[in-house]
Amino acid sequence: MNNNTDKPQNIDSNKMPDENGFFGAYGGRFVPPMLEPIMKEIGDAYLEIKDSKEFKDELYYLQKHYTGRPSPIFHAKNLSDKIGGAQIYLKREDLNHTGAHKINHCLGEALLAKKMGKKKIIAETGAGQHGVALATAAALLGLECDIYMGEVDIAKEHPNVVRMNILGAKVIPATHGLKTLKEAVDAAFDAYVKDPINQLYAIGSVVGPHPFPMMVRDFQAVVGQEAKEQFTELTGKLPNNLVACVGGGSNAIGLFTEFLNDDDVNIIGVEPAGTSFKTGEHAATLTLGTPGTIHGFKCYLLQDENGEPAPVNTIASGLDYPGVGPQHSYLKDIKRVKYETINDKEAIAAFMELSREEGIIPALESAHAVAHAMKMAKDMPKDETILINLSGRGDKDIDFIVENYGKELGITIQ
Numbered sequence: 001m002n003n004n005t006d007k008p009q010n011i012d013s014n015k016m017p018d019e020n021g022f023f024g025a026y027g028g029r030f031v032p033p034m035l036e037p038i039m040k041e042i043g044d045a046y047l048e049i050k051d052s053k054e055f056k057d058e059l060y061y062l063q064k065h066y067t068g069r070p071s072p073i074f075h076a077k078n079l080s081d082k083i084g085g086a087q088i089y090l091k092r093e094d095l096n097h098t099g100a101h102k103i104n105h106c107l108g109e110a111l112l113a114k115k116m117g118k119k120k121i122i123a124e125t126g127a128g129q130h131g132v133a134l135a136t137a138a139a140l141l142g143l144e145c146d147i148y149m150g151e152v153d154i155a156k157e158h159p160n161v162v163r164m165n166i167l168g169a170k171v172i173p174a175t176h177g178l179k180t181l182k183e184a185v186d187a188a189f190d191a192y193v194k195d196p197i198n199q200l201y202a203i204g205s206v207v208g209p210h211p212f213p214m215m216v217r218d219f220q221a222v223v224g225q226e227a228k229e230q231f232t233e234l235t236g237k238l239p240n241n242l243v244a245c246v247g248g249g250s251n252a253i254g255l256f257t258e259f260l261n262d263d264d265v266n267i268i269g270v271e272p273a274g275t276s277f278k279t280g281e282h283a284a285t286l287t288l289g290t291p292g293t294i295h296g297f298k299c300y301l302l303q304d305e306n307g308e309p310a311p312v313n314t315i316a317s318g319l320d321y322p323g324v325g326p327q328h329s330y331l332k333d334i335k336r337v338k339y340e341t342i343n344d345k346e347a348i349a350a351f352m353e354l355s356r357e358e359g360i361i362p363a364l365e366s367a368h369a370v371a372h373a374m375k376m377a378k379d380m381p382k383d384e385t386i387l388i389n390l391s392g393r394g395d396k397d398i399d400f401i402v403e404n405y406g407k408e409l410g411i412t413i414q
């Protein structure tokens with residue numbers, strides 16, 4: 001299968017975390033004792049495999065010939081000219097097979113599962129994006145795949161449920177509590193604990209117990225590695241600014257990692273401010289949260305007085321998480337990355353603006369990054385640059401936009 005081995009990527013992208021999975025005070029592994037050896041085994045297997053030529057070659061082959069990497073960088077000149085400030089560039093992760101950056105870590109996790117001799121990969125999904133990407137990787141690599149999804153989300157996200165079924169995955173409803181993402185995590189976790197030998201729980205972002213935040217980051221780091229080379233080739237310089245949206249934080253850390261030691265590059269993560277900064281109406285974890293523990297790791301957390309995760313809300317369901325990656329928590333504290341917020345309204349305006357100016361419909365998640373870049377660009381000189389990680393395409397969001405905002409946006413459908 002590996003007839004294209006000219007340039008295997010280096011995924012050993014950062015010295016963090018420490019051997020216990022800590023990024024400063026964040027991360028770690030807080031799991032039931034029975035899972036501790038299993039998690040350690042996954043970590044050990046990953047560390048052994050990731051530097052092997054066979055694994056790197058295989059992943060590189062799939063990235064190039066299956067996903068379609070490298071994804072291009074595009075100068076959004078129309079948008080930049082209209083704003084009249086800095087030049088905006090897009091790293092086009094929306095052009096990946098399955099339409100977002102999530103395939104980058106799903107292929108990595110599925111390959112690891114296969115190398116470890118697992119029969120099945122399982123995961124939770126909210127809007128279904130991670131479920132579809134994982135079901136895709138499972139189909140390709142001949143693994144069984146169970147996706148746990150809240151009953152409410154199953155009804156809401158019908159096309160993605162159909163996709164997962166067509167791809168051969170089993171969608172298992174979580175029927176307790178609010179029947180959404182948190183309950184899906186609970187259900188997937190219960191199922192995982194029952195048979196951690198034959199299954200691998202493939203976490204969908206840079207969250208969860210060690211080694212997942214490290215592993216998912218390493219699989220996403222290809223985005224920044226490509227971007228650095230492409231951007232320099234295109235402009236002769238590094239970008240002045242990087243901007244990416246932050247849910248769990250995988251697409252953001254994927255772009256940022258390669259630039260963390262470039263002190264002149266200003267790095268910004270964008271969180272969803274939803275409809276207001278009242279509890280339950282946003283998911284601005286790094287902006288408004290406090291350190292806490294969720295799903296087996298420490299991070300900034302939106303929490304109530306008992307340390308329970310607070311309810312969150314944003315139009316971008318991929319950003320709808322009360323915790324955030326431990327490395328982002330650390331990067332906030334050491335002030336290497338600045339975290340800003342964009343609300344639903346601003347994200348929708350950016351969604352329309354990019355569609356109309358450049359012919360690119362962004363995912364509502366990615367539209368948060370676009371909105372913030374547009375705000376920044378206005379006050380910057382024309383020779384400054386902003387590189388946005390356009391994490392996904394917006395096809396999944398068009399019905400929602402038209403149904404809820406079509407009238408006020410002047411989208412008319414005969």
Ligand SMILES: *Cc1c(COP(=O)(O)O)cnc(C)c1O
Pocket residue numbers: 100101102129130204205206245246247248249250251252318319363365366391392393
């Ligand atoms: C899931 C998703 C996100 C949020 O996840 P991160 O781990 O924060 O990157 C962002 N954009 C798109 C298109 C997504 O599908």
